[in-house]
Amino acid sequence: MDPTLVLGTGATELRDLFSAEQMPGILVAYMAGIKVAFAYTVGSIGVAVFIGMLMPWGRLNREAVKGAGAAA
Numbered sequence: 001m002d003p004t005l006v007l008g009t010g011a012t013e014l015r016d017l018f019s020a021e022q023m024p025g026i027l028v029a030y031m032a033g034i035k036v037a038f039a040y041t042v043g044s045i046g047v048a049v050f051i052g053m054l055m056p057w058g059r060l061n062r063e064a065v066k067g068a069g070a071a072a
Contacts, residue, residue, distance in 0.1 A: 001018075001022060005017070006030075031072075
């Protein structure tokens with residue numbers, strides 16, 4: 001089976017393009033790829049939240065923002 005054909009086909013069109021014998025293998029591989037993508041996303045969000053909590057929290061100097069010509 002050609003992997004580029006699977007990648008080029010949309011998820012909703014897989015059953016139309018491939019036979020019933022090919023579908024279990026395609027779906028298992030497709031779901032494994034989605035799990036990896038979600039794992040990277042969740043891990044990245046966790047790292048971003050952790051780094052965000054380490055950053056110092058403070059108020060902005062409103063006078064300096066007004067003097068810089070910021071549009072509000």
